[in-house]
Amino acid sequence: MAERQAGDGTVGKALEVLDMVAGFERPVRFSEVLEDSPYPKGTLYRLFQTLTNQGMLSYDPDRQTYGLGVRLVRLAHAAWQQSSLAPIARSYVDALSQSTGETVHLAQFDHAQVLYLDKRNALNPIEMYSQAGKIGPAYCTGVGKAMMAFLGEEEVARIIAQQSFHRFTEHTLTTEAALRADLADIRVKGFGMDREEHEPGIICIAAPILTRRGRVLGGLSVTSTTAQKSLAELEALAPQVQATAQDIAVEAQNWRFPDQATDTIRAGT
Structure with missing residues (x-):
């Protein structure tokens, strides 16, 4: 809530x-x-x-x-059209899912939780929690961590303070220290991973969608299962996920996405 x-x-x-x-x-x-x-x-x-x-x-x-x-x-439909990344990103989400053959998620933050805006199923769909319109935890999802890693410290602290740190699986990060260490690694690499942290057997790689000034607009992830892919195989998709996230950010700028418009005003352009 x-x-x-x-x-x-x-x-x-x-x-x-x-x-x-x-x-x-x-x-x-x-x-x-x-x-x-x-x-x-x-x-x-x-x-x-x-x-x-x-x-x-x-x-x-x-x-x-x-x-x-x-x-x-x-x-809600008007908000989805005017303020959501979903209409802007739809074609890119489609293309990424088709080229990888995997499930793709598009998300934004809703206060301290992840709101799934769009989802494109894999060629061989897999059962998982996430659905468009659903809310998920930020601390144990790849897309949540990828977005959180690029927020300002004050915002990160606020979001972390609202996480439950419930242990969903044996791989869930259950302390602030462990989460912050992972966020530091994500900032260096430019992408995050879900290593079966939210659901057993579900893994993903995620990248933030950032404005030119580094403001977080949302996040993009490619999700698979341990039965179909290893973490190393999924990590090999990082350049493709990051490039698609960048393409969405550029498109959002062209559509004058509200957050991007604010950045433009501040930049004096």
Whole structure:
């Protein structure tokens, strides 16, 4: 769930309710949300009513369940088109998946987590957690670490402070010291690896998508399995992944991606 700031007021509470409903990934009853809600029943009910009236939530009177509303879908689609790397990067993601024969992920940070924007399956699809629209941990995914490594120290510290360091596999990095050591190595190499850190048998190589001034726009990864490729074979794809990430960054600049436009203004061009 997104971190709510003090002083966000009713808008912040409403967005938190939308996050809670979305987190169920299915139609949900009011009572189910109430169980996990930090708000009193009356406050939560009023938020539900307002969000439903505004089309941000939909209500099924027969099943007495709530779901995300059509207006929210419309806004999400507009955000995907205007502020997401996905439309810009689509052709590059397609080409990288076709040339490598592997699964390709495109991602950006959502606060301290990884938001998967797009995914292209391998020629022989493999079962894994990641899907477009899903949120994943930053500390144990290749694309999360690749992006984190090129952020400023203050932002890195903020993101690290919000990681759970849960041990998903025997290879998961479970301490800040281990993660920071890996991030230092990524900064030197220019790419990161997921060595079965999030899911057993799943490995990946990832590169950050950076503006010319080094601002992180997102991340790109190629994912395979230990049954199909070794870490060394996957690492051999680094130049191709990095080149594609650079191509996406250039395209984002041409489309005047919001973060890039800020860099241009600061540069005085």
